[in-house]
Structures are given as structure tokens and as C-alpha cells.
Amino acid sequence: xxxxxxxxxxxxxxxxxxxxxxxxxxxxxxxxxxxxxxxxxxxxxxxxxxxxxxxxxxxxxxxxxxxxxxxxxxxxxxxxxxxxxxxxxxxxxxxxxxxxxxxxxxxxxxxxx
Amino acid sequence: xxxxxxxxxxxxxxxxxxxxxxxxxxxxxxxxxxxxxxxxxxxxxxxxxxxxxxxxxxxxxxxxxxxxxxxxxxxxxxxxxxxxxxxxxxxxxxxxxxxxxxxxxxxxxxx
Numbered sequence: 273x274x275x276x277x278x279x280x281x282x283x284x285x286x287x288x289x290x291x292x293x294x295x296x297x298x299x300x301x302x303x304x305x306x307x308x309x310x311x312x313x314x315x316x317x318x319x320x321x322x323x324x325x326x327x328x329x330x331x332x333x334x335x336x337x338x339x340x341x342x343x344x345x346x347x348x349x350x351x352x353x354x355x356x357x358x359x360x361x362x363x364x365x366x367x368x369x370x371x372x373x374x375x376x377x378x379x380x381x382x383x384x385x
Numbered sequence: 386x387x388x389x390x391x392x393x394x395x396x397x398x399x400x401x402x403x404x405x406x407x408x409x410x411x412x413x414x415x416x417x418x419x420x421x422x423x424x425x426x427x428x429x430x431x432x433x434x435x436x437x438x439x440x441x442x443x444x445x446x447x448x449x450x451x452x453x454x455x456x457x458x459x460x461x462x463x464x465x466x467x468x469x470x471x472x473x474x475x476x477x478x479x480x481x482x483x484x485x486x487x488x489x490x491x492x493x494x495x496x
Contacts, residue, residue: 307486312393314472314488315429330483362428371417371476374484376428 274299278363278377285353286385293348293380295363301375302368304346305330306338308359309379315362321346322368353384386411389475391487399495402463406490408473409455417476418449420458422469423489429472432458463494 305320317330321340337349364374418435473487
């Protein structure tokens with residue numbers, strides 16, 4: 273089954289404790305992206321990757337890191353999480369062209385205390 | 386001005402009603418347009434792409450007005466299962482790979 277898998281689905285943690293949210297897709301998509309969703313603000317892009325070893329900042333990259341060592345995986349790293357990073361996070365992937373639909377993971381709800 | 390703006394609603398309509406949403410975008414050079422549907426904090430899912438000539442998929446019709454820089458979504462004969470948040474999505478010119486999402490319009494279809 274074609275899918276984007278995120279883990280964990282839910283996480284409550286404390287300020288400053290490094291965490292990684294994993295994202296994996298099995299569709300051989302070149303493009304992968306991370307978004308956060310906050311009430312009234314919609315989905316905002318954090319980072320995206322157009323292919324292996326090619327990553328770029330989105331609209332709200334501060335406080336986040338990503339890597340793309342393999343085509344299928346695109347982890348999101350919070351080196352020193354802060355309460356303003358409490359949010360609902362989505363990973364997405366699609367084939368290269370912008371006019372193609374994105375496939376989203378189920379989402380990860382992070383609470384930083 | 387926001388890149389993509391939508392009326393947040395909520396729109397509460399009776400079953401069987403026709404409902405329309407508009408979305409405006411700020412950059413006239415945008416080329417790709419979509420409507421996504423999101424159920425109660427679940428992942429967004431593509432509802433339909435929007436083409437220049439307008440397009441229809443069953444009860445759903447999408448239209449693009451480049452002159453006024455808006456896209457619309459019309460839902461006919463609304464069902465209870467249409468209750469969701471509808472997200473307008475537009476590509477960001479100059480960065481073919483990036484999409485900008487509106488904050489969504491909430492629809493509730495009432496029995």
C-alpha cells in the first residue's frame with residue numbers, strides 16, 4: 273500500500289530535550305516536505321527536499337533541522353525543542369512536478385512543556 | 386496580504402444544499418491550484434486539481450478566475466460526509482516545488 277509513515281504519532285516532552293520525528297514513504301517520490309499546522313495559520317512549510325542530499329528551507333525553518341540521506345526517509349529534528357514548537361506536524365511526498373498531488377502522513381502531535 | 390486567503394467559516398448547511406467557497410491568491414504568476422480536504426485534524430487529502438477551463442468531479446466543481454485571482458469550489462447536493470475543512474492550495478512562483486496552503490474553510494452539513 274502506498275503510504276507516508278510518520279512516527280511517533282503523539283509525543284509529550286520537555287523543553288530542550290532533542291527529538292526526531294521520522295518520515296518514510298514507499299512511493300519512490302523525489303519530493304518530500306515537512307509542515308506544521310496551527311489554528312488559524314493553516315499549514316506552513318518547515319523544510320523540503322527535492323531529492324537525496326538536496327534540502328531547502330520553507331517558511332518557518334527556525335529551530336528545525338532535516339536530512340535526506342536516502343530517498344525514502346526525511347526525518348525532522350528538533351535539537352532543542354521549545355513550547356512554541358507545540359503543533360501538529362505533517363510529512364508529505366510527491367513525484368517531482370509541482371502540479372502533482374502531495375501524499376500526507378497521518379500527522380504527529382507534539383507537545384513541548 | 387496573505388499569499389492565499391480563505392473565508393474560515395464555519396459554513397453550516399442542510400443536507401442537499403449547494404455551497405460554494407472562494408479562495409484568493411496574491412501572486413498572479415501562480416500556475417498550479419488545488420483543493421484539499423481535511424477531516425478533523427487528520428491529514429489533508431487531495432480533493433481535486435483546478436484547471437484553467439474549470440473542471441468537475443461528480444458533485445464537485447472547481448473554477449479558476451485568473452483575472453481576479455481566485456479559485457472556487459462548488460459542492461452540489463451536499464452530504465453529511467462532506468463535513469470537513471477545505472484547503473485552497475496554490476503553487477509559489479519561482480519555486481516550482483513549493484505549495485502555499487490557505488488556512489481552510491470549515492463546512493458542516495446538517496441532517
